[in-house]
Amino acid sequence: MLPSMLFFLSAILLAPFFAALILKVKAFFAGKKGPPLLIQYYTLIKLFQKGSVYSTSTTFIFKLGPVLSFCCALSALMFLPVAGRPALFAFRGDVILVLYLLALGRFFTIAAAMDTASPFQGMGAAREAYFPIICEAAMFLILILLYVLTSNLQIKAFFQGGQPLLLWHKAGSPLMFVVIALFIILLTENARVPVDDPATHLELTMIHEVMVLDHSGPDLAFIELGSFCKLFFYAGLVARLVWPFETGVPALDLLLFFLALLAVYVAVGVMESVMARYRMDKVPKFVLTSFALAFFAVIVTLELAK
Numbered sequence: 001m002l003p004s005m006l007f008f009l010s011a012i013l014l015a016p017f018f019a020a021l022i023l024k025v026k027a028f029f030a031g032k033k034g035p036p037l038l039i040q041y042y043t044l045i046k047l048f049q050k051g052s053v054y055s056t057s058t059t060f061i062f063k064l065g066p067v068l069s070f071c072c073a074l075s076a077l078m079f080l081p082v083a084g085r086p087a088l089f090a091f092r093g094d095v096i097l098v099l100y101l102l103a104l105g106r107f108f109t110i111a112a113a114m115d116t117a118s119p120f121q122g123m124g125a126a127r128e129a130y131f132p133i134i135c136e137a138a139m140f141l142i143l144i145l146l147y148v149l150t151s152n153l154q155i156k157a158f159f160q161g162g163q164p165l166l167l168w169h170k171a172g173s174p175l176m177f178v179v180i181a182l183f184i185i186l187l188t189e190n191a192r193v194p195v196d197d198p199a200t201h202l203e204l205t206m207i208h209e210v211m212v213l214d215h216s217g218p219d220l221a222f223i224e225l226g227s228f229c230k231l232f233f234y235a236g237l238v239a240r241l242v243w244p245f246e247t248g249v250p251a252l253d254l255l256l257f258f259l260a261l262l263a264v265y266v267a268v269g270v271m272e273s274v275m276a277r278y279r280m281d282k283v284p285k286f287v288l289t290s291f292a293l294a295f296f297a298v299i300v301t302l303e304l305a306k
Contacts, residue, residue, distance in 0.1 A: 003250070007082040011236070012074070014258070015228035016040035018235070018265045025269025040228065047221035055214060057117050065112025066219040070226035072105030077229050080236050081160040083257035084246055093153045099139060102189070102233075105226065106132060113211035124210035127280070131195065131207070134287045135185045141294035142178055145171075145301050159237065164244030171304060174297035179241050181297070183267070184290035186234040190227065193272040195283050235264045 020040045027034025036042075054062065076098045078088040110128055113121040143153075149170050150157045157163060168175055188195045191208035200206060212223050236257075243260035247253055278286055 004086050004088045007085050008078060008088045011077055011080065011082050011232055012229060015232040016044065018261060019228045019231060021262065021265045022269040022272065025266055026273050029273035044221050044225060048218050050217040052217035052219045055116060058115050062112050062115040063219070065108045066215060066222040068108040069105040070222040072101045073226040073229040076101045077233050079155050080233055081156055082236065083254040084161050084240065085250065086160060087156060090154060090156050095143060095153050095155050098155065102230070103136065109211060116214050118214065120210050121213065124207050127207045128211060131188055131283060131287055134284065134291055135188050138181055138185055138290040138294045141291065141298055142181060145174065145178060145298045148301055159240040162246050164240050168244055171301050174300045175241065177293040177297040179238060181290040181293040182234070182238050184287065186238060187271065188287050189234060190231045192268055194275045194278045194286060197277045235261055238264050
């Protein structure tokens with residue numbers, strides 16, 4: 001239990017650091033120096049030191065949303081086998097709970113945005129509710145694929161120890177489509193380019209950022225920290241599939257896992273540097289690509305299983 005707790009705490013502490021790597025990569029492509037790698041920690045500390053401002057039109061839902069969305073992201077991270085080590089919690093069917101925890105966090109973020117009675121935040125909430133629906137369908141298709149391969153509904157059966165390597169041995173080609181689909185889901189769920197641009201502040205083109213415009217102080221800090229943990233969760237899944245190998249040495253496995261994570265975050269930064277955000281009517285087609293890839297992977301796997 002103690003090693004699992006240490007790995008879990010290391011994931012929380014390093015999530016803001018890895019998020020800052022994306023800013024560094026984008027600055028490199030722009031020919032700039034970029035912010036320091038500890039910029040997200042400075043931002044969180046500054047926000048926690050401030051006070052929150054609440055509109056007279058908001059209710060307790062507005063105050064509750066940031067805390068509950070952060071708790072949901074944190075709870076999902078508890079089930080992630082960091083570096084292939086045992087997760088803090090695990091039980092049969094826990095992957096279903098994790099998917100619904102992430103959806104619950106999104107629901108409270110949307111509810112808090114709608115509680116402001118702002119048309120701009122309502123517009124962002126509608127988009128936030130629409131695009132992840134496709135991601136959820138793709139995630140459940142990926143879950144079907146993993147269940148066919150392992151006959152299990154536990155995250156540790158997919159990403160703990162040497163399980164990812166066994167998955168590659170059983171269905172290498174379909175798993176390549178799963179990696180691409182998961183990466184598209186990562187970009188969509190975390191409001192990254194080309195689905196959304198976290199750097200823009202034009203209400204008409206924003207999705208996630210427009211929903212949190214009225215939040216300030218510790219509330220905004222909880223939202224930011226929750227988004228870092230959520231990004232780390234999805235990046236951790238992709239990293240385990242990209243680097244499925246185990247050395248048997250926990251310290252070396254942790255280092256290699258963080259290097260794989262580094263590659264995933266750098267890929268996100270490169271994506272945001274070389275691509276522009278899609279028009280809103282083009283975003284569903286991009287997100288549907290993850291569903292199509294997951295569906296094709298399931299069909300191929302079922303054919304191979306005959």
